Amino acid sequence: MSTTASGRTAADLRADDTAAAAPTGNGRVAATAGWVDERTGLAKGTAYLMKKIFPDHWSFMLGEIAMYSMIICLLTGVFLSFWFVPSAGLIPYAGSYLPLQGVVMSEAYSSTLAISFDVRGGLLIRQIHHWAALMFCVAITVHMLRVFLTGAFRKPRELNWVIGTILSMLAIVEGFAGYSLPDDLLSGTGIRAAEGFIRSIPLIGSYTSYLLFGGAFPGEAIIPRLYSLHVLLLPAVLIGLFTAHIVLVFLHKHTQFPGPGRTNENVVGYPFMPVYTAKAGGFFFMVFGVLTLISALVTINPIWAYGPYDPSPVTAGAQPDWYMGFADGALRLLPGFLEFELFGFTWSMNVFLGAVALIPVIYTVAGAYPFIEAWVTGDKREHHLLDRPRNAPVRTGLGMAAFSFYVVLMLAAGNDIMAIKLSLSINDITVLFRLLVFVVPVLVFWVTKRICLSLQRHDREKVLHGRESGTIIRTADGKFFERHEDLDEFDRFKLVAFEAPAPIALEALTDANGVDAKAIKKAKRRARLSSFYFKDRVEPVSPAELAAAHHHGEHESISGGSTHAAIKHDKHND
Amino acid sequence: MNALAARRRHPAAIAILLLLGLALVGAAYSLLAPKPAQAAAPSAAAAATAEDAALGRQLFLANCATCHGLSAEGTKSGPTLIGVGAASVDFQVGTGRMPLAGPNVQAPRIEQVKYTEEQIAALAAYVASLAPGPAIPEGKEVTGETGNVALGGEIYRVNCAMCHNFAGSGGALTRGKYAPSLYGVEGKYVYEAMLTGPQSMPVFNDTNITPEGKASVIAYLNATMNQPNVGGMNLGNLGPVSEGMFIWIFGLLLMIACAFWLGQKAA
Ligand code: HEM
Numbered sequence: 001m002s003t004t005a006s007g008r009t010a011a012d013l014r015a016d017d018t019a020a021a022a023p024t025g026n027g028r029v030a031a032t033a034g035w036v037d038e039r040t041g042l043a044k045g046t047a048y049l050m051k052k053i054f055p056d057h058w059s060f061m062l063g064e065i066a067m068y069s070m071i072i073c074l075l076t077g078v079f080l081s082f083w084f085v086p087s088a089g090l091i092p093y094a095g096s097y098l099p100l101q102g103v104v105m106s107e108a109y110s111s112t113l114a115i116s117f118d119v120r121g122g123l124l125i126r127q128i129h130h131w132a133a134l135m136f137c138v139a140i141t142v143h144m145l146r147v148f149l150t151g152a153f154r155k156p157r158e159l160n161w162v163i164g165t166i167l168s169m170l171a172i173v174e175g176f177a178g179y180s181l182p183d184d185l186l187s188g189t190g191i192r193a194a195e196g197f198i199r200s201i202p203l204i205g206s207y208t209s210y211l212l213f214g215g216a217f218p219g220e221a222i223i224p225r226l227y228s229l230h231v232l233l234l235p236a237v238l239i240g241l242f243t244a245h246i247v248l249v250f251l252h253k254h255t256q257f258p259g260p261g262r263t264n265e266n267v268v269g270y271p272f273m274p275v276y277t278a279k280a281g282g283f284f285f286m287v288f289g290v291l292t293l294i295s296a297l298v299t300i301n302p303i304w305a306y307g308p309y310d311p312s313p314v315t316a317g318a319q320p321d322w323y324m325g326f327a328d329g330a331l332r333l334l335p336g337f338l339e340f341e342l343f344g345f346t347w348s349m350n351v352f353l354g355a356v357a358l359i360p361v362i363y364t365v366a367g368a369y370p371f372i373e374a375w376v377t378g379d380k381r382e383h384h385l386l387d388r389p390r391n392a393p394v395r396t397g398l399g400m401a402a403f404s405f406y407v408v409l410m411l412a413a414g415n416d417i418m419a420i421k422l423s424l425s426i427n428d429i430t431v432l433f434r435l436l437v438f439v440v441p442v443l444v445f446w447v448t449k450r451i452c453l454s455l456q457r458h459d460r461e462k463v464l465h466g467r468e469s470g471t472i473i474r475t476a477d478g479k480f481f482e483r484h485e486d487l488d489e490f491d492r493f494k495l496v497a498f499e500a501p502a503p504i505a506l507e508a509l510t511d512a513n514g515v516d517a518k519a520i521k522k523a524k525r526r527a528r529l530s531s532f533y534f535k536d537r538v539e540p541v542s543p544a545e546l547a548a549a550h551h552h553g554e555h556e557s558i559s560g561g562s563t564h565a566a567i568k569h570d571k572h573n574d
Numbered sequence: 575m576n577a578l579a580a581r582r583r584h585p586a587a588i589a590i591l592l593l594l595g596l597a598l599v600g601a602a603y604s605l606l607a608p609k610p611a612q613a614a615a616p617s618a619a620a621a622a623t624a625e626d627a628a629l630g631r632q633l634f635l636a637n638c639a640t641c642h643g644l645s646a647e648g649t650k651s652g653p654t655l656i657g658v659g660a661a662s663v664d665f666q667v668g669t670g671r672m673p674l675a676g677p678n679v680q681a682p683r684i685e686q687v688k689y690t691e692e693q694i695a696a697l698a699a700y701v702a703s704l705a706p707g708p709a710i711p712e713g714k715e716v717t718g719e720t721g722n723v724a725l726g727g728e729i730y731r732v733n734c735a736m737c738h739n740f741a742g743s744g745g746a747l748t749r750g751k752y753a754p755s756l757y758g759v760e761g762k763y764v765y766e767a768m769l770t771g772p773q774s775m776p777v778f779n780d781t782n783i784t785p786e787g788k789a790s791v792i793a794y795l796n797a798t799m800n801q802p803n804v805g806g807m808n809l810g811n812l813g814p815v816s817e818g819m820f821i822w823i824f825g826l827l828l829m830i831a832c833a834f835w836l837g838q839k840a841a
Contacts, residue, residue, distance in 0.1 A: 061833035099797045102724045116804070123805060134821040135829070142826065185731060185740055186813065279836055286832040294825060299805030300817050305741045305798065307731045315735040315813075316745025316753065322818025414815040419746035425679075426746045447592065 050273035055256040059146045061283060066139035068287040069132045070171075070242065074235065076129040083119055085111040086181065086227035088220040097304050105183075105308035108223050112182040112303055127295035133175050134300075135291060137323035140168045148369075148399045150386040152255045154379070158370040160248040165367040167241050169359065170234060172323045177230035179301075179321050183223060186301070188309025189318045191222060193355075200351035218311060255386045258497040260490045264384045319413055326362075329412030330354030333434050362406075376529045377501060390459075391498040393452035394533045401445035408437045449536070456538035459495045462487060463541040464549040486550075496540045503531040630700025633693055637673050646704055651677065658770065659707020660698035665766035667694045669759075679750040680773055711765045715785050718761050721793025722786075729783060729791050737775070741811035742795060747774055757799060761792045 037043040054060075087107040093100050095110065096117045115122035144164060147153055153161035180187045180194070195217045199205040214221030253267050262268045270276050306315065320328050331354035338350035373395065374380070389396040411418075412433040419426040466484035473483050487495070504527050541549075635644065641652030648654030652674070655663070666672040670684030689697070698710060714720045731740070739745045742756035751774050756764070768788055771777030783791070809816040 056837050058830065058834040058837040061837065062830075065829050065833070099723045099727055099794060099801070103727065127805060131821065131825070134817065135825050138821055138826050139829070185735070279839075283832065283836055286836070287829065290825070290828045290832065294821075294828075295806075297806045298820060299803060299808045301814075302741070302805055302808065302811070304804075305811065307727055307735075307740065310731070313731040313733075313735055315731070315740035316737055317739045317743070317813035317815070319814045321814050322822070325815075325818060410818075416746040417812055417815045419750070420744055420752050423750070423752075425748070425750035427749050443592075447589070451589070 049250070050271065052250060052253075052272040052276075053267045053269045054254055054272060054276045055262075055267055055269035057257060059150075060254065062139055062143040062146050064280065064283055065287055066136055066143050067242070067246075068284045069136035069139055069291070070238065071284070072132040072288055072291060073129060073136060074239075076125050076132065077231065077235075079125045080115060080129060081231055083111055083115050083122065084108070084181070084227075086224045088183070088218070088223050100304065100307070103308060106223070108181060108183040109303070109308045112184070116304060124292075124295055127298075127300050128291055130178075130300045131295050131298075132291050133178060134321060134323070135287075137171055137175060137321075140171055141323075144168060144366075145399065145403060149389040149396055150255070150257075151383065151392060151395065152386055153370040154383040155370075155374065156382050157248070157252055157255075158374070160245060160252070161370050162367045163241055163245050163248070165363050167238065167245065169363045170238055170241070172359075174230065174234040174238060175321055176324055177226045177234065180226050181223065181230060182301075182303045183309050184303040185306040185309050185313065185315055186303075186318055188218070188311070189314050190320055191226075191309075192217065192311065193320075197351060197355040200348040201356055202347055202352065203345065218309075253384065255384055257388065258385045258494060260493045262385065264382065267384075317417060319417075322410065325411075325413040326406050326409040327355055327358055329409035329415075329433075330358050332415055333409070333412050333430065333437060335434075366402075376526060376533055378504065378526075378530075379501075385497075387498065390452040390455040391500070393449045393456070393536065396452050397445040397449035400448040401441040404444040405437065405441040408433065408440050412437070453536055453538055460538060460541055463492055463495050463546065496546075498540055500537045500539045501534050502537070503527070503534040626696045626699035627703040628700075629693075630696035630698070630703075633689070633697055634700055638697075641674065646701060655701050655704065657705040657707050658701060660702040660710045661708040661766045662770040662772070663698040663701045664694060664710045665763055665770055665772060667697060668766075669763055671772070680752065683754055708766075708769045711762065711769065715789040716762045716765050716792070718789055718792030718794075718796050720786065721790035723790070723793050723797045725787070726790030726792070726794030727798075729787050730794050733778065733783065734791070739811070739813070741808075742799065743811040756795060759795075761796070764788075764792050764795060 085107040089107050090104050091107055091110055093103050093105055093110050093113065095113050097113055100113065115126055117123070147161065147164065180191050195209055195213065198209045198212065201208060209217070212222070212225070213219045256262050256267055256269070319325065331351060334350045334354045336350055338353065339346065339348045341347070415426055415429045415433065418424065418429055466486040469483045469485045471483045472480055474480050634646065641649060642655050643649045646655040666681070667689060668687060670687045671681035673688065674681050702709070737745055737747065737753035738756055744755035745753050747753060753775065765788055767775060768778040768783060768791070809820060
């Protein structure tokens with residue numbers, strides 16, 4: 001600090017003031033921040049982050065649930081790794097779980113039992129780890145649904161959608177690797193099944209299996225290898241991709257639902273610092289708290305009850321964790337005749353299609369969807385405003401249909417549990433599911449689309465004629481009708497701020513004589529798809545329509561008792 | 575306009591119709607009951623007093639003969655009981671499976687047993703008097719006191735878990751048949767089940783699983799079923815399906831409730 005009074009600037013003076021007002025802490029924080037900034041130049045970036053605005057909507061927090069569950073998995077996973085021994089070497093059990101004392105088992109299983117019974121807090125941490133893994137996959141699934149149904153995947157976020165699909169696929173692989181580690185009867189059966197799946201890959205199956213297992217099943221190699229995947233490779237890739245995912249969210253800025261003052265160019269919400277960090281930080285602890293509560297009250301994967309793995313026994317109710325359920329379900333539904341012999345090889349398509357091919361196929365289709373939709377609509381604009389699901393009936397229908405397909409497969413994996421719990425025949429259930437897997441998605445598509453369209457019509461009515469007030473008015477000549485209240489501008493805006501594109505017309509092409517047959521064919525295909533998407537549409541209320549309706553309304557209130565008005569109102573009420 | 579007609583174009587109408595349709599299909603489906611299963615008959619030796627057998631014969635004629643035939647030779651609606659032994663009768667009647675109420679995929683276990691112990695003993699004596707068959711097991715082996723829990727666990731996992739599930743919670747078999755839950759089944763009936771192989775269950779005779787082995791299985795079942803649930807609620811011990819359902823329903827609901835609550839909080 002300068003010593004002459006004349007040399008002091010106004011800023012210097014003020015700097016002294018604040019230091020005096022807040023004697024210790026603040027100064028030190030500022031000093032540290034300054035020290036770090038001078039050496040790293042982080043201040044600018046941090047300021048950018050701190051001022052980032054996030055819109056509020058509960059569905060935007062689904063991604064956060066996934067994020068926090070993942071972090072909780074990482075934290076608890078570190079704890080587990082202190083005691084888990086990834087080895088298939090056999091030892092007699094000498095821990096404190098009585099029914100297994102003296103049983104010869106792998107070190108992997110024995111150490112998992114030790115974590116459950118002999119490490120303080122071990123069982124709780126194990127259960128948090130597993131419940132958090134299940135929650136992670138649930139949250140990813142619903143997050144993905146929300147992104148899809150609101151159209152958040154549209155330009156410029158297609159790449160982030162693709163990263164998301166990869167994350168989601170890796171998450172289930174990571175989960176499966178973890179599920180396979182304890183070497184109890186259930187996980188061993190899972191590995192056995194996985195080995196069968198690998199063998200069903202045409203031509204290279206048995207070689208691949210030998211490569212992965214380091215010889216014949218089960219061998220000693222698979223547990224240490226799965227362990228490396230589970231704690232090293234997959235988490236690293238997950239964290240890397242997740243970071244990219246979040247960076248892109250920051251760069252793109254978060255989307256928002258349409259509303260007054262919210263445009264494609266701005267984001268309305270709270271700044272990251274301090275509001276959003278407080279909320280997000282609080283939310284982390286809520287997620288952690290809920291998972292801990294669940295883990296403290298409800299058993300997950302009671303490995304001690306399953307007993308050690310041994311290739312001869314299996315147990316009834318041997319299922320994968322739910323997120324692999326859809327592949328297991330597909331496997332259970334595929335008919336046996338898909339296995340055949342050709343060119344001296346056995347082609348186990350009954351296994352391969354469901355257990356191996358399905359996963360990459362599903363995720364490829366999911367990853368490609370934004371590009372397919374963009375091609376059909378020909379929409380090259382950026383979208384920062386979300387669609388309300390009802391305002392894109394065909395997309396919403398497709399999303400729900402795809403999800404229902406997934407759910408049917410997932411439920412099919414529980415066919416045996418359904419059979420005992422509902423006292424039905426497992427054969428009949430399987431036949432039923434074979435039917436449902438084709439019928440349900442079509443039905444769901446149709447129903448969802450219809451529901452969307454009728455909700456849109458309902459919105460239109462509301463905008464044009466106001467909301468039902470519940471006040472019944474009796475006219476002089478004895479007729480009744482319900483008085484409708486006009487929406488205020490804010491509410492109305494939410495109901496009219498959307499686009500309803502018309503299908504692409506074909507005329508444009510036919511007059512272009514120069515185009516070759518191929519281009520025409522392509523254009524025709526596109527026009528057909530476009531009509532599939534947009535043929536049934538409900539347009540948002542235009543200002544002109546609104547004005548006309550209001551005019552009509554005034555007229556109505558004067559001659560409210562006329563037959564004409566009464567009929568109209570009847571119609572609203574149906 | 576009546577209320578139904580007024581709401582027929584309500585957006586939820588389709589959903590409700592659909593649910594109704596599904597419920598109807600479900601009801602129709604559950605009426606198409608699958609056919610009953612066959613059981614195999616084991617054989618060994620047994621003896622009983624003559625009065626017992628005489629009383630048993632009376633009871634048999636009154637309650638069982640309609641299905642099993644006047645001299646237990648079997649009819650269209652029930653298998654022969656000649657040679658099934660006292661153990662089989664004790665198991666079937668003692669667990670309430672017999673007398674069967676009516677044709678079913680499988681005779682269900684019924685807690686309300688219809689006969690007194692003496693009557694069951696009489697029925698068993700009568701059936702045992704027809705031809706030699708496995709006798710009702712008694713003594714320490716039945717209570718599992720002499721068994722080795724760890725050995726019993728191994729035998730159980732190799733021989734029983736594929737049908738009865740790892741924790742004895744039961745499992746589905748083909749065409750509506752099932753291996754029942756083993757919770758709360760008395761040691762004597764576990765022993766008899768192994769000895770006689772009711773319905774779809776295989777017979778585990780004494781060369782398959784020695785009497786010590788059987789005692790160990792019983793000891794293992796007693797030990798695991800009396801274990802406290804160290805991890806908390808066990809969700810019926812049905813494996814990952816119930817866990818998945820739990821996290822989708824309760825886990826997700828709680829999380830969304832938290833998110834919603836936080837979203838409602840003003841900054
Ligand atoms: C490891 C799993 C994942 C984590 C931890 C995660 C996390 C997040 C978070 C925290 C956000 C911002 C808040 C939100 O909109 O919910 C977000 C946004 C987004 N996520 Fe994910 N996500 C994951 C998987 C996925 C998947 C599977 C997809 C789709 C295939 C996906 C697509 C997107 C997209 C497109 C956005 C931008 C949404 C917008 O700006 O409205 N993410 N993610």
